[in-house]
Amino acid sequence: MPASVLDSSIEYLKGVGPLRADMLKKELNIFTFRDLLEHFPFRHIDKTKVNLIGEISPQTEYVQVAGKLVDIGVLGEKRGKRLVAYLKDKSGTLELTWFQGINWVQKSLQPGQDYLVYGKTGFFNGRPQITHPELELLAGVKADGKAFLEPIYPTTEKLKARGITGRQIGKFTSALLPLLSERELPENLPASMLEKLKLPSRFQSFCNVHFPRSQQDYDAAVRRLKFEELFVAQVSLALVRMERHRFSRGVKFEKVGELFNTFYNTALPFELTGAQKRVLKEIRNDTARGRQMNRLLQGDVGSGKTIVALLSMLMAADNGFQSCLMAPTEILAQQHYAGLSSLLKDMPVEIKLLTGSTKAAERRKVLAALAEGSLHMVVGTHAVIEDAVQFANLGLAIVDEQHRFGVAQRARLWKKAPIPPHVLVMTATPIPRTLAMTAYGDLDYSVMDELPPGRQPITTVHRNEMQRAGVMDFIRAEIAKGRQAYIIYPLIEESEKLSYEDLMQGYEQVKSFFPEPKYRISMVHGRQPAEQKDVNMQRFVTGDTHIMVSTTVIEVGVNVPNASVMVIESTEKFGLSQLHQLRGRVGRGAEKSFCILLTGSKVSNDARERIKIMCATNDGFKIAEKDLELRGPGDIEGTKQSGMLNFKLASLVNDKQILESAKIFAGQLLDNDPDLSSADNLPLKNYLLARKGKTAWSKIS
Numbered sequence: 001m002p003a004s005v006l007d008s009s010i011e012y013l014k015g016v017g018p019l020r021a022d023m024l025k026k027e028l029n030i031f032t033f034r035d036l037l038e039h040f041p042f043r044h045i046d047k048t049k050v051n052l053i054g055e056i057s058p059q060t061e062y063v064q065v066a067g068k069l070v071d072i073g074v075l076g077e078k079r080g081k082r083l084v085a086y087l088k089d090k091s092g093t094l095e096l097t098w099f100q101g102i103n104w105v106q107k108s109l110q111p112g113q114d115y116l117v118y119g120k121t122g123f124f125n126g127r128p129q130i131t132h133p134e135l136e137l138l139a140g141v142k143a144d145g146k147a148f149l150e151p152i153y154p155t156t157e158k159l160k161a162r163g164i165t166g167r168q169i170g171k172f173t174s175a176l177l178p179l180l181s182e183r184e185l186p187e188n189l190p191a192s193m194l195e196k197l198k199l200p201s202r203f204q205s206f207c208n209v210h211f212p213r214s215q216q217d218y219d220a221a222v223r224r225l226k227f228e229e230l231f232v233a234q235v236s237l238a239l240v241r242m243e244r245h246r247f248s249r250g251v252k253f254e255k256v257g258e259l260f261n262t263f264y265n266t267a268l269p270f271e272l273t274g275a276q277k278r279v280l281k282e283i284r285n286d287t288a289r290g291r292q293m294n295r296l297l298q299g300d301v302g303s304g305k306t307i308v309a310l311l312s313m314l315m316a317a318d319n320g321f322q323s324c325l326m327a328p329t330e331i332l333a334q335q336h337y338a339g340l341s342s343l344l345k346d347m348p349v350e351i352k353l354l355t356g357s358t359k360a361a362e363r364r365k366v367l368a369a370l371a372e373g374s375l376h377m378v379v380g381t382h383a384v385i386e387d388a389v390q391f392a393n394l395g396l397a398i399v400d401e402q403h404r405f406g407v408a409q410r411a412r413l414w415k416k417a418p419i420p421p422h423v424l425v426m427t428a429t430p431i432p433r434t435l436a437m438t439a440y441g442d443l444d445y446s447v448m449d450e451l452p453p454g455r456q457p458i459t460t461v462h463r464n465e466m467q468r469a470g471v472m473d474f475i476r477a478e479i480a481k482g483r484q485a486y487i488i489y490p491l492i493e494e495s496e497k498l499s500y501e502d503l504m505q506g507y508e509q510v511k512s513f514f515p516e517p518k519y520r521i522s523m524v525h526g527r528q529p530a531e532q533k534d535v536n537m538q539r540f541v542t543g544d545t546h547i548m549v550s551t552t553v554i555e556v557g558v559n560v561p562n563a564s565v566m567v568i569e570s571t572e573k574f575g576l577s578q579l580h581q582l583r584g585r586v587g588r589g590a591e592k593s594f595c596i597l598l599t600g601s602k603v604s605n606d607a608r609e610r611i612k613i614m615c616a617t618n619d620g621f622k623i624a625e626k627d628l629e630l631r632g633p634g635d636i637e638g639t640k641q642s643g644m645l646n647f648k649l650a651s652l653v654n655d656k657q658i659l660e661s662a663k664i665f666a667g668q669l670l671d672n673d674p675d676l677s678s679a680d681n682l683p684l685k686n687y688l689l690a691r692k693g694k695t696a697w698s699k700i701s
């Protein structure tokens with residue numbers, strides 16, 4: 001394909017040149033004509049609509065006014081130095097201020113001339129004011145005489161100070177658009193789809209997103225471009241998934257056999273929930289096909305993922321395959337091991353624990369048994385997939401309480417068997433559906449959105465420092481009823497020392513409220529040797545200690561059904577998903593459970609919002625949605641690296657409907673034409689081929 005004009009370097013665009021090009025590159029990552037085309041305006045202003053300065057109130061956000069520029073001068077010194085000018089119209093005076101590029105701006109301003117000024121208003125000492133306004137000579141505006149909406153682009157303070165204002169960027173795009181035609185921006189969606197969805201063409205949409213003639217034109221253009229982004233993402237992800245299905249060989253679990261059935265009928269301590277049964281069926285179908293399973297299991301805390309893991313491991317054993325279960329922490333691995341081996345105690349199944357702290361002699365034994373095949377299951381940390389560990393025939397690897405199983409880890413797993421084992425990744429906390437659809441859209445995906453029956457919802461309350469004594473009284477009352485309590489301190493990553501001191505102080509304080517020998521307290525933290533951690537944990541698990549004082553090492557997975565109180569210290573330091581995880585440590589038995597969120601007396605608005613959500617709902621999926629709204633997709637755990645969420649226009653928070661429809665259309669299209677070989681789908685195919693290599697779709701795991 002001949003190089004497109006869109007690939008030209010930005011300095012060659014009329015009006016830009018090398019100097020401004022440099023700034024555009026540095027400040028806005030605009031390197032080419034295409035980058036500029038995809039730098040979308042954040043609003044449009046109607047040049048015919050000019051406000052009066054006298055109308056500006058503290059509630060006004062953005063304003064466009066016209067008037068005479070007077071009294072330009074530099075005030076202040078050093079860091080307080082600023083350029084100030086005044087704009088006068090018949091109704092009042094507006095102060096304009098610049099902190100950057102003072103010399104340059106001062107030179108470019110013409111005192112006594114009429115200007116059109118646009119910007120975000122502020123109020124100081126009761127007077128309206130705009131910092132770093134957009135402004136242009138009114139005479140020039142009138143000569144232009146354009147009636148349509150003028151685009152205003154995101155820019156930076158630095159650029160503004162050098163004259164590259166949000167408005168000036170519009171001059172660049174208006175120089176760019178006439179150079180483009182359908183040839184540079186060919187349609188990539190099937191004609192039938194455009195018709196059905198009543199979407200404008202691609203070329204037209206790019207024109208109208210920058211220079212619409214009406215609000216309707218603009219809205220339609222944005223809708224189309226958002227749909228395109230999300231649709232292309234869905235098709236790409238589905239293609240990755242299909243390719244994997246088509247080409248990946250996997251071990252075949254021919255049957256559901258005796259071990260599974262015996263366990264199910266005689267040892268399973270409860271009836272499975274509908275969601276658990278459904279997911280097991282999905283796993284059963286996946287593993288029976290002779291292609292490798294690569295499945296993500298999303299389940300809220302306490303939804304019962306562990307038993308799904310165990311039943312899947314029994315399926316593997318029934319078919320003569322080994323399996324492993326990997327947990328993120330040593331404590332969790334130990335607990336899984338203890339739980340699973342007790343469930344399996346009457347079954348002819350060999351299961352062992354393997355972690356970093358497994359003693360050398362035991363480790364040798366486990367490794368030998370794995371290599372010769374006499375060991376069916378191994379539970380551990382990621383030590384399980386170190387190179388030294390060889391399996392006779394690994395058929396299933398389960399990763400617990402993580403979002404993602406990295407490429408490197410996966411590659412290690414591939415080395416363990418001639419045919420790659422099936423992989424089941426069980427998430428730590430739910431993520432919103434929109435995120436799952438995009439960030440993990442290449443994986444097969446199961447949801448467990450049902451808790452086992454008989455759970456009572458956890459009551460969550462917010463208490464401050466002053467109410468601590470009352471909180472301790474409450475714990476005392478619960479202990480008197482035979483229950484146990486967790487008290488959790490935050491782990492501050494930047495300062496391990498500080499968190500350690502916090503924890504120790506907290507421990508002393510708890511001891512003073514709960515004196516020995518009447519009360520017994522366990523403490524677990526990251527600095528303890530593994531054995532000590534283990535002993536303390538075990539004492540709490542068996543009910544010997546009443547209170548567990550701990551940092552967040554306890555966060556994931558730990559299961560002590562008798563514990564009914566979770567106290568979280570310095571709640572403001574925790575994120576929503578972490579709080580939800582921590583709270584999930586209680587409410588696991590039949591007893592009513594409580595979560596108490598302790599804070600200082602002053603709490604930031606953000607923290608207050610998080611606390612409000614925690615007190616309002618126990619539903620991890622809802623909390624995840626809120627988390628996404630509050631923080632945006634970039635920060636959600638496990639999705640940072642994926643690069644997948646860098647949509648230019650679409651937002652996973654605001655464009656759910658468009659995403660759903662994009663997913664449906666992508667699914668239908670690929671069902672009917674998986675190779676994209678029909679004439680209608682050829683433009684899409686060409687587009688995807690041209691994009692290949694430019695994006696990271698194929699690199700994710």
Ligand code: ADP
Nearest residue numbers: 270271272273301302303304305306307452559
């Ligand atoms: P998570 O999904 O958070 O890993 P677990 O697997 O630890 O949840 O299960 C939480 C608790 O629920 C455990 O005590 C487990 O034994 C119990 N449980 C799991 N499934 C069921 C069920 N179908 N009925 C009753 N209790 C269940």
Ligand code: MG
Nearest residue numbers: 305306401557
């Ligand atoms: Mg778990």
